[in-house]
Amino acid sequence: MMNSYRQNKSPHRRLFALTALVIFLFVVDVLTSGSVRHQLRGGAVVFREWSAYIGRGISGSGFFSTRASLEAQNRSLTEELAQYEERAGAYEVVRSENEQLRAFVRLVESMSRDAQGVTAPVVSSVRTSPYGTFLIGAGEAEGIVRGSFVLTSGGFVVGTVTDTGAHTAIVGEVFAPGASIEAIAGGAAFSAVGSGGGNARAKVPRALTIQINEPVMAPELGQRPIGIVGNIASSTASASQDLFIVLPVNLSSLRYVYILPVRN
Amino acid sequence: MSIFFPSETKIRFAVGAVGLLGAFFLPWWIPLVCMVGLALRYPALEVLVIGLVMDMLWLPGESFELPVFLITGIALVWICAPLRNQFLRP
Numbered sequence: 001m002m003n004s005y006r007q008n009k010s011p012h013r014r015l016f017a018l019t020a021l022v023i024f025l026f027v028v029d030v031l032t033s034g035s036v037r038h039q040l041r042g043g044a045v046v047f048r049e050w051s052a053y054i055g056r057g058i059s060g061s062g063f064f065s066t067r068a069s070l071e072a073q074n075r076s077l078t079e080e081l082a083q084y085e086e087r088a089g090a091y092e093v094v095r096s097e098n099e100q101l102r103a104f105v106r107l108v109e110s111m112s113r114d115a116q117g118v119t120a121p122v123v124s125s126v127r128t129s130p131y132g133t134f135l136i137g138a139g140e141a142e143g144i145v146r147g148s149f150v151l152t153s154g155g156f157v158v159g160t161v162t163d164t165g166a167h168t169a170i171v172g173e174v175f176a177p178g179a180s181i182e183a184i185a186g187g188a189a190f191s192a193v194g195s196g197g198g199n200a201r202a203k204v205p206r207a208l209t210i211q212i213n214e215p216v217m218a219p220e221l222g223q224r225p226i227g228i229v230g231n232i233a234s235s236t237a238s239a240s241q242d243l244f245i246v247l248p249v250n251l252s253s254l255r256y257v258y259i260l261p262v263r264n
Numbered sequence: 265m266s267i268f269f270p271s272e273t274k275i276r277f278a279v280g281a282v283g284l285l286g287a288f289f290l291p292w293w294i295p296l297v298c299m300v301g302l303a304l305r306y307p308a309l310e311v312l313v314i315g316l317v318m319d320m321l322w323l324p325g326e327s328f329e330l331p332v333f334l335i336t337g338i339a340l341v342w343i344c345a346p347l348r349n350q351f352l353r354p
Contacts (some may be wrong), residue, residue: 034325162325163326
């Protein structure tokens with residue numbers, strides 16, 4: 001039997017029409033300052049919340065547990081114990097969330113009164129975007145504007161807000177692949193080139209003495225720290241040394257970020 | 265048609281769905297692999313949709329940037345068409 005797709009007499013016409021349509025949609029989106037993409041990102045946030053809820057329900061039901069492990073569990077655990085474990089698990093989740101939010105409270109307290117920002121949840125994985133961006137669940141309605149700095153609970157700048165929707169915003173990572181930023185470490189200024197995932201590298205003269213774990217600041221981000229020196233590679237045959245700059249937190253594990261208004 | 269030997273339409277639908285959902289949740293290379301796979305085997309219009317969704321979701325948006333996935337999708341769909349016609353037509 002022939003495939004229904006092959007029975008079409010004019011697949012090129014259909015293909016041409018859809019190509020024109022997607023280009024048209026993209027152009028409309030650009031001309032209307034992202035009206036289409038903001039709707040899509042809002043949908044993505046809702047979609048992610050639903051999928052997380054369903055995922056928790058499925059994993060909680062033990063549907064994907066193996067039969068052997070379920071049998072072992074049935075033999076060894078009483079219903080009461082399971083109940084306590086569930087409560088303990090729920091407590092751990094709340095405790096870790098609370099710890100992260102407490103860290104943000106300390107960060108907010110350490111800042112001046114006119115530099116108060118917004119804590120926002122990270123709603124996408126940093127690995128999903130090919131452009132070194134991630135999505136947060138707060139937008140214009142929460143007072144977030146383009147150019148706002150995005151900080152971790154430790155005060156490191158991970159990126160800046162590059163686009164805002166009503167309740168979502170896109171954050172461009174400081175160390176996005178190929179992105180370049182002027183940085184200072186050990187009193188020396190240099191240009192660091194991002195390689196994604198909170199990592200960057202830079203070339204500095206070998207005469208400079210820079211220590212591992214030394215903080216790296218960015219003048220264009222208000223002299224805030226953007227990472228630490230993770231490793232230094234130097235060779236006697238070369239006049240320069242390679243600095244490997246890392247963010248001291250794992251970007252993928254970030255659940256909340258602190259958004260500092262751009263006026264500061 | 266058993267579940268072990270699904271029809272081409274089912275495979276196409278499954279790969280398209282993985283590519284589209286992958287644009288939201290999975291590492292970026294998974295939608296790309298789905299786009300290439302679909303474009304090589306079928307005159308798949310969904311390749312363009314996946315490319316558009318990827319760019320709309322993840323382009324930084326602060327200045328004009330090339331929509332790499334959309335361009336890749338268009339290139340794949342049109343470049344692979346003669347190849348498909350040559351080698352996969354019964």
